[in-house]
Amino acid sequence: MNRDFKIGYSPSSIFCGPDVLRFAKQIDKHERIDSIWIPESWGREAFVMLGAISQMTQRIKLGTSIVNIFSRTPATIAMAASTLDNISSNRCLIGIGASTPILVKNWHGLEFKTPLLRMKEFVECFREIITGSTVNYNGKFFSVNNFKLMHPPPRKFIPLLIGAVNEGMINLATKVADGIILYLRPREELNKMINEIYINTASRKNFQISSVFITSISDKYPALASDRAATTIAFYVAVGKYYGDFLSKHGFEDEVESIKLAYVKDGIPKARTFVSEKMLDSLAIHGNCEMAAKMLQKFIQTGISYPILQINPVVNAASSIKDALALTNYV
Secondary structure (H helix, E strand, O other), rough: OOOOOOOOEEEEEOOOHHHHHHHHHHHHOOOOOOEEEEEEOOOOOHHHHHHHOOOOOOOOOOEEOOEOOOOHHHHHHHHHHHHHHHHHOOOOOEEOOOOHHHHHHHHHOOOOOOOOHHHHHHHHHHHHHOOOEEEEEOOOOOEEEEOOOOOOOOOOOEEEEEOOOHHHHHHHHHHHEEEEEEEEEOHHHHHHHHHHHHHOOOOOOEEEEEEEEEEEEOOOHHHHHHHHHHHHHHHHHHHHHHHHHHHOOOOOHHHHHHHHHHHHHHHHHHHHHEEEEEHHHHHHHEOOOHHHHHHHHHOOOOOOOOEEEEEOOOOOOOHHHHHHHHHOOOO
8 A cells, every 4th residue: 555645625615616716726836735626516516616727727636526427428527528628738637426316306307326337337438538539339328429529638538536435336436437536434444445445456556546534624723623524524424315324334323313313303503413523533634733634644544545635614714725725734
């Protein structure tokens, strides 16, 4: 497990657009930070944000973390990826995922079914399109007949990472993707799982094992930062069935049950109180910069090669960005 690790930053969806742009400009000056990743759910659109960032930065890579494979076709994402790569001098990284049944059905009005097969076809089709060659692909979900990109990217290859929670998607990612993006996995469980991923990708030295970590840092208000991280965990557990189910099976059954019940009855403020200290330390990076750096190092020691820090604001955007960037002085 001696692969060099890189660090990416991801401003959480709570940041407004102008704050994200300011964040990106500052990240671009920090050589220790390799990339910025824009999440997408029911808020900002990832490619529009990254396109804007590309024009005010010179160095950092630009990643989607993540865009879902139900609301866009492989052709749509290939066009977006090639456009972004063209205007950013080859800095595009694509992170895709299956999303969740609630988002796919209630937000996009689509049926959520057979995500594993859909993902396999999506990757195959995207790979062909992005080369710029004429594509003929006929699958169960996607079909392209005798078409090719009008403006292919300068390179024939754009790194593609798959967001994965369950074992089936993790196994698929190790076979067809250039990396994997994990989220809300206890540090103890990461050790075992990453060992298996390294074995499965031993012949692929450039395969990136990435994980997004809920991160909340404040040198002035470390306790408030920890509370902010716990609140974010409570939210994902309360509304994310996959995350809740997974954490229930990996040591946090009591916390998950209590969080879900409290959320339904009294909302997030009450649900947050059931995020135990063990749960918080196992899943998040929080507190002041020195504390957060030690937590990040522990996660890196599990074998993560590409940690992505999901920055959650504490008091205000400006101070949170400043503290998040100061973390690099301790790593």
